Amino acid sequence: MRMSRLLVRTLREAPADAEVASHQLLVRGGYIRRLASGVYTFLPLGMRVLHNVERIIREELDRSGCQELLLPALQPIELWQVSGRAALFGSDALPAMTVDARGGTFVLGPTHEEVVTVTVGPEVDSYRQLPLTVYQIQVKFRDEARPRFGLLRTRELIMADAYSFDVDKEAMQESYRTVFDAYLRIFDRLGLEATPVEAASGAIGGDVNHEFMVPSAVGEDHFVSCPACGYAANVEAAIRGGAGGAATEGGADGEVPVVEHHTPERPGIDDVVAFFAGDGVTAADLLKSMAVFDAEGRPSLVLLAGDREARLPDGWRLFEDDEFADHSSLVKGYIGPTGQQEHGIRVIADFGVARPGPWITGANRQDRHVSGALLGRDFAVDEWGSFVEVTTGDPCPRCGEPVGLVRSVEAAHTFQLGYKYSEVMPGSNFVAEDGSEAIFSMACYGMGVSRLLAVVSEENHDDRGLVWPAEVAPFQVHLAALGAGRVPEVAMAADQVYERLTVAGVEVLYDDRDVSPGVKFADADLLGVPVRMLVGAKGLSRGVVEWRSRATGEERDLPLDAVVEELAGLRS
């Protein structure tokens, strides 16, 4: 490609709306342009990188036996009513966009579980056709509350998503592992260090699921990582290790009296800390008591240290305001654990509460708190568990060693769906080996392709510009002719090198523009093609072209007639 013909304009300054390096450099380099908030155009350079990422994904999925198809982006809303997920529209969990047309209301597909289930289902009548994994690379739409950081978080995004169909759960888990491994290979080829972590499943659903996290300073997620045993989980799903407090109960110092305090208008942890501020009390001295219903709907009280953020297990929920009326022992804002068992309330404590105290907690009376409450003497715990958001230094749930927190970008998310969709979407039945009728056990696998461009460029740049890994670079070689306008020999030699490399199958970006050398150098650095080659009067006088690595800065002279031999097969 001759640069004089390429649709690209590089910018010396970053646009004001670009905050992070990947966003700034992709815009400055002429890879992408913003059309609206969270909506981007891929210009020819960006398109080439996108194609390369897609090519890697296709190669690895095809190699794993997956088959590509293309599902519609426009989906009849009736499909979503069948699955029940239409009820989530407009919620934060599923910010879908809809469009009214003559054929009815359509959903701009935010994800494709419904469509793929009703598409594949009727085509499969027998267990003999299984296992089956299909995938697509498609545009998806999500009305993000807050698009951010260029391609990292957008409202229109390109995603690769695979769906597996199996005869039962065991077979599904085998398919899951196959695609899981393919995803690991994809990240490896992209030069990204992706860590699979246990995650929460959100609006997609299912039991087991993993996120593929790429550690990054611009990440919006954090995962818990145990350096000792390898445990890794999103903070939204991570569990803190620990043991119940039996051993520490009874160690209470009986001389600490329980004192009730009049604490009007102080329902929150911060309010109470402020009240006791003069006594050197911190949030860690407070017992946070939360009225919840557990997964079985039983009213319960969860205790945790006042300085920790709560994280309830799936299926648990906090009391609504009006539900306090049915439980007189729970006074909103002034709840404490003492005597709750007598009112039929189970008391469940986080492992972090397993010290005797003394604790400051609610008095179960309006506008009253108590200090000096001791575990074992003044209140009892029925069950222990992990009810806090895990943070650095907490014990690992597997090995007990302290864990760390890693900031990261969610690059992919895979889910073992089981029967969640096949039991509600029509046509999901087939004849099993024993002649009985069965439904698919499914899994789905989503990877943010356009987001990967942001991640790869974020992790591969320096202060001069992008530094693409060879497999995704828009070109393999950036060939610049210096002074071709006034030295015919340079123009001839550069043209010849360009022709020969192109014929040899090397993807070359040929900077044949009549601009000063400094501009060519700066643009080559900004665009980030792995190899830069210079043809200039200096080198020609020695019969060489100058080779330079964008990543390392290493330079070599290549004899003119050896260029093709050196560079052919860069991406074979």
Next chain:
RNA sequence: CGGGAAGUAGCGCAGCUUGGCAGCGCGCCUGCUUUGGGAGCAGGAGGUCGCGGGUUCAAAUCCCGUCUUCCCGACCA
């Protein structure tokens, strides 16, 4: 959705306080000179000052409304 900031040429910005010819840098076009790390000189094109209303002899500037964009938070497949 809550808090904050900003919309002036393709990009980056000044001008607004105190109303009076719409500017600067980069980029773009023409010519000449230059040419190994973002060249120089000369000439030129390009604007509904986001949009609507109001005040005024006069509005980029003051007032009201509205749209858009970015940041922090909430949320997140």
